[in-house]
Amino acid sequence: MENYLDYWEDIFASQGWGAYPPEELVRTIARNFRKVENKSSIKILEIGCGPGPNIWYLVREGYSVAGIDGSKTAIAQAQQRLEKEGLPSLPPSVDLKVGNFVNLPWPDDYFDAVIDVEGLYANKFDDIKTVVHEVKRTLKKGGFFFGKMFGDKTTGSDSGERVGDRTRLNPTQGPCSGNAVAHFFNKNDLQLIFQDFDELKIDYSLRTEQEEKIDIFEWLVWAKY
Numbered sequence: 001m002e003n004y005l006d007y008w009e010d011i012f013a014s015q016g017w018g019a020y021p022p023e024e025l026v027r028t029i030a031r032n033f034r035k036v037e038n039k040s041s042i043k044i045l046e047i048g049c050g051p052g053p054n055i056w057y058l059v060r061e062g063y064s065v066a067g068i069d070g071s072k073t074a075i076a077q078a079q080q081r082l083e084k085e086g087l088p089s090l091p092p093s094v095d096l097k098v099g100n101f102v103n104l105p106w107p108d109d110y111f112d113a114v115i116d117v118e119g120l121y122a123n124k125f126d127d128i129k130t131v132v133h134e135v136k137r138t139l140k141k142g143g144f145f146f147g148k149m150f151g152d153k154t155t156g157s158d159s160g161e162r163v164g165d166r167t168r169l170n171p172t173q174g175p176c177s178g179n180a181v182a183h184f185f186n187k188n189d190l191q192l193i194f195q196d197f198d199e200l201k202i203d204y205s206l207r208t209e210q211e212e213k214i215d216i217f218e219w220l221v222w223a224k225y
């Protein structure tokens, strides 16, 4: 498989990144785990965690947190932030790994939740299908996946080089402009890749930027196994 991860390594090595989690993630975690007293008993994995805005939030909340990202710079930044703030940063509380999330280096039946905040979309569709199988393998029965991913109504989804249905190399417009690869999901894609899950709930959020010139359409996916 081609390696598109160098693109992200260059981004994190050369520019700053958002520090805080999206509200949809905060809401999902609260809805599912608010009542759990011993939060460290809940294991949550983020695929494509980048420099760790979501990892930071989950660790602060007291969960046992794992993360994987292809960028060693991003993983180092995530680790440094936790250390700087005096938060747990090492196993067993926090387990951050550099690697391609097409293979998840964790056992079967292990996580209570796996989350993705705009990491999965940055792959080709065949790899995305493999990742979702891996997610299901590592989830405990009764666990869930939560994801936020760009949809095909996002500005720029028809720009760049087409390499598959809704998959583009180097989009030239919109929020994914310059990305090495981006898959802009439609609803059927989501229904297909999550077909082996027991429950699937799909919503979306649509916002604009640059005085309504850019549409950012993101699917919000909750899939229970």
Ligand SMILES: C[S@@+](CC[C@H](N)C(=O)[O-])C[C@H]1O[C@@H](n2cnc3c(N)ncnc32)[C@H](O)[C@@H]1O
Binding pocket: 005, 008, 009, 018, 047, 048, 049, 050, 051, 052, 053, 054, 068, 069, 070, 071, 074, 099, 100, 101, 102, 116, 117, 118, 119, 120, 122, 123
């Ligand atoms: C748009 S960034 C999102 C980062 C983070 N989730 C956040 O909310 O800020 C996409 C991230 O996914 C990672 N990524 C994409 N595909 C990957 C893959 N196949 N394996 C590992 N990391 C991947 C990139 O390295 C990058 O950190």
